[in-house]
Amino acid sequence: MNKEKLNKLVKEISRIIRNNDLSYDEFNEVNRLSRKVTGLTAPKRRKQFHVLPTHEELSKFLDVLAGAPLKHELMIKLLWFTGLRNFEMCNIRMNEVDLNEAGMEKILIHGKGGYDRFVAIPPKLARDLKRYMKDVSNNIWLFESRIGKPYTTAGFRKIVRKYRDLAGLSDKIYPHNFRHLVGTEAIKLGFSKEEVQNILRHTSIKSTDIYTNTNQEWTRDIGIKLEQQFNSY
Numbered sequence: 067m068n069k070e071k072l073n074k075l076v077k078e079i080s081r082i083i084r085n086n087d088l089s090y091d092e093f094n095e096v097n098r099l100s101r102k103v104t105g106l107t108a109p110k111r112r113k114q115f116h117v118l119p120t121h122e123e124l125s126k127f128l129d130v131l132a133g134a135p136l137k138h139e140l141m142i143k144l145l146w147f148t149g150l151r152n153f154e155m156c157n158i159r160m161n162e163v164d165l166n167e168a169g170m171e172k173i174l175i176h177g178k179g180g181y182d183r184f185v186a187i188p189p190k191l192a193r194d195l196k197r198y199m200k201d202v203s204n205n206i207w208l209f210e211s212r213i214g215k216p217y218t219t220a221g222f223r224k225i226v227r228k229y230r231d232l233a234g235l236s237d238k239i240y241p242h243n244f245r246h247l248v249g250t251e252a253i254k255l256g257f258s259k260e261e262v263q264n265i266l267r268h269t270s271i272k273s274t275d276i277y278t279n280t281n282q283e284w285t286r287d288i289g290i291k292l293e294q295q296f297n298s299y
Contacts, residue, residue: 117238118247119238119243123233123235123238123239124239126233126235127229127233127235130232130233131229134229136194137198137202137209138225139194140198140209141155141209141217141225142225142226142244143191143194144191145241145244146244146247147191147248148187149244149248149265149266150175150185150245151177151178151242152219152222152223152241152242153219154175155209156209156217156218156219156221157176158173158175158207158209159207159208160199160205160207162208163195163199164184165187165196169189170186171189171192171195172184172186172187173187186289188289188290188293189290191289219241222241223240223241226239226241227240249262249265255291
């Protein structure tokens, strides 16, 4: 459809909306029923192929990250060692981090689809978090920007891009790819697909609607092994 026809159609639909005083939800329902009547279906989404960084690229990235402020280092490590999503990490509040019991350190995550669950934190990362949190005890958010607000996902991507560019690396290093690194390394380390599904909290009842110690133990185990891998780069 050319632009002229599209604009004409938009005007006609806008007239119908105004004449029938449709609310946002009512208009959405009209759209849904119209698609059903006409047989319109969404095109299948192409599966995205994620190219992971090489061992050498990760080593270069870590060399640069070693000189970063502790806050930036912890933001990146949280994704790398736990498989958190970008937006989940950005929206962690200070009071949602529980580092009181050794070996049971965890963070309450507000995940995709409105599901909440605890994610275990491996021990070395927990110690660094505890040290960091003492210095920012007045924060509301675990990681706050200069204006006292939580980082946006775009803001965090910019942080990762800064260290990636300093290391002279390609765009294979970006926040969501750390999540893929977790899944890939977990399979290499012998975790089952079911365990990895739970660790990454993929979108299914089995992986997102359960709070169990077993799932936290799986996450902690992979986090500890990833810390060991991290130190070998």
